Amino acid sequence: MSENTFTMRSWQEDVVSGGEDEPHYTHAHATFTYSGVIEGSSTCDYLLYYPGGQTDGAGATSPGLERIEGSVDGRSGTFMIKHDVGFGEHGVTGIWQVLPGSGTSELAGLSGNGTIYGASETMAYTFDYKLAGQ
Template identity: 45%
Template sequence: MEAIGTFTVTAFVPAEPPEPVGEAVATGVPVGLATMEKRFEGEVAGRSATLFTSAFDEAAGNGTYLALESFDGALHGRRGTFCFVHSKSMADGASRTDFFTVVPGSGTGELAGISGGGSLDVDADGTHRVRFDYELA
């Protein structure tokens, strides 16, 4: 099944990365860590709590982010919780690779047994969209 919705980021809180194990490693892009909260509307309705990491040079448009989201809400009216993870890499401001998957075994309630993937996209007008391509066991 496919569920599509829009979302807004309602909180973005930068955090200090933990102290490295051993000697720190300097790279060509800064590494960041943050927590986020999002609100979803449409066939995907609810909220998520997100752990967000990145290695990104905003000025050059080069880098990657990785996010792990814990979702509480509904897909097509089926209520429950589950986790999903997604990442995107960019070079010179253009998307290069995407990854999006539901975490196996993370579903609860009417979303128990959920599996699948999806995507996150931003429209030209700034609207943020999410799509889940999912199955329920």
């Protein structure tokens, strides 16, 4: 696995259902810039769960979908990943996987999975991947 970074460029979060002092969930739309084995930018959407009266996910995981445009190991194209993230007072941790069949152009046939972790606008990721023909 390789270690790399991504940086949040924007974050818009809105309550979908529930109130601040009760269990509720939100929709977050974010954009990121990647560097390392993935070079490029992305858009991502999360559904985030908050237990009542708490400002973090308290160990719960939340799903997300992200479309990345750029390159992997020097090959250009786009691909989609599915996230399962947890967040709390110590930051964000999560796992993700490339959605089968989502790679385009030179990234057609891309497969793999990784992790994310950190507590700032720039966080680390790992990516264990296989490109078509390898």
